[in-house]
Amino acid sequence: MCVRYVGFVLLVWFPGVLHGQSCDAPSLSGGYIVPEQEKYSHETELTYACSPGYKPAVEGWWAKSTCQNGKxxxxxxxxxEKACLPPVIPNAIYTENQNGWYEDRYVIRITCDKGYEPKGRDVTAICINGTWSSVPVCEKSILACGEPPKIPHAVIIHQRYQEIFAVDSEVQYECEDGYTVEGAEKSIFCIAGTWTKGPPCRARPTIEHSGSTVGGTGWEDTEQVGGTKPGGGGRGTETGAVGGSSATSGSNDRDSQPAFMSIDHCGEHPNVPNGDVVQVNRMSLKYQCNAFYTRVGSDTVTCYSDGSWSDLPICKEAFCVVDHTRHRWDNFQLSGVEYIKEGEKKTFPCIYSSWSRVFQCINGRIHFTDCCHYYDIQRGLCR
Incomplete structure (x- = not known):
């Protein structure tokens, strides 16, 4: 009986244990709540909306919130209403504002996840009147790899499954019981969008003490001495073969192409005119062309086992020259020589106040407009 009374007293004094804690009424500036009350019990839902010039800090012109254990x-x-909610940008991260929203004209800068790169090199978005302008997109890098190829009789270790792997990623594998690989290297690497080939998992030979292997086929995995495999006159209790014949080496199955090696194997870094090495990894070099040059070919260079480098990128001129001494434009002011990057537009003043010409470099050639007023240029009406 005493135990029952104690249990009853506990329920009376601690009702929140069973029913959850209630919530105080939230303070809402610039809006109104329905239903409006001082206390809300656990799991009670309220709805709120905002006064003109304001909006909820979540999607929609009205919003719901639920009391859950006091919160x-x-x-x-x-x-x-001119503020912005956090944008959703797949495969990217950016600094999140603690209050959960961003003021008008706020600029965020994103960083793409490994294996992804910003489309068009656009990494910023600006909040303009409640909407994000030009939200960046992270797309798969052309140098990234998909999932590693399936290796018969093996599993990938120390790595969770993922669809995209960044360039120079390394994954290790392990053979199933009864299988082994030649040599100690059991890794494959992502090089310029392609996975390297690792040694295959081969069945360990089954050894019988009678002096031969089962079926006489165990030689593929026995150790070679001096380039040949031991014959019938060898240590028959471990490695003897029927009739003293030898099997074909497993090396014939390997790709005849040179294998990828660490860049140290190839020595000094190759020179790319008008370009520089911007990233050095164990298995590759990454190049970047100087300003006013564009890259042709892959920016990643690898080292082969024969000591040679893979194809180098070419840094091609990507600019136009605006020289008033060579081109006589009427009503135009220009002192010296100006350079314009490929695809870039630049505005230079005419002799009239608030009038200018717009120059653009397209395929290495200068295109320009007539002298136009500032407002026509801003509205894209200048031709």
Whole structure:
């Protein structure tokens, strides 16, 4: 009986143990709540909306929030209607604002996940009147690899499954019981969008003490001495073969192409005119062309086992020259020589106040407009 009374007293004094804690009414500036009350019990849902010039700090012109053990599922909040909510950018990270929203004209800068790169090199977005302008996109890098190729009788270790692997990624594998690989290297690497080939997992020979291997086929994995395999006159209790014949070496199955090696194997880094090495990894070099030059070919260079480098990128001129001494443009002011990058536009003043010409470099050639007023240029009406 005493135990029952104690249990009853506990339920009376600690009702929150069974029913959850209630929530105080949220403070909402610039909006209104329905239903409006001082306390809300556990799992009670309220709805709120905002006054003109404001909006909820979540999607929609109205929002719901639920009391969960003394806390609201999200804090009801009305923000300036020109503010922006956090953008959703797959395969990217950016600095998140602690209050959960961003003021008008706020600029965020993203960083793409490994194996991805910003499309068009665009890495910023700006909040303009409640909407994000030009949200960046992270797309798969042309140098990244997909999932590693399936290796018969092996599994990938120390690595969770993923669809994209960044360039120079290394994954290790391990053979199933009864299989082994030649040599100690059991890794494959992502090089310029392609996985290297690792040694295959081969069945260990089954040794019988009668002096021969089962079926006489165990020689593929026995150790070679002096380039030949031991014959019938060898240590018959371990490695003897029927009739003293030898089997073909497993090396014939390997690709005849040179294998990828560490860049140290190839020595001094190759020179790319108008380009520089910007990243050095164990298995590759990454090049970047100087300003006013564009890259032709892969920016990643690898080393082969024969001591040679893979194809080098070419840094091709990608600019135009604006020289008033060579081109006589009427009503135009220009002192000296100006360079314009491929695809870039530049505006230079005419002799009239607030009038200018627009120059653009397209395929290495200069294109330009007539002298136009500032407002026509801003509206794209200058031709």
């Amino acid at each position: 609201w599922s999200h804090k009801p909040q009305c923000i300036d």
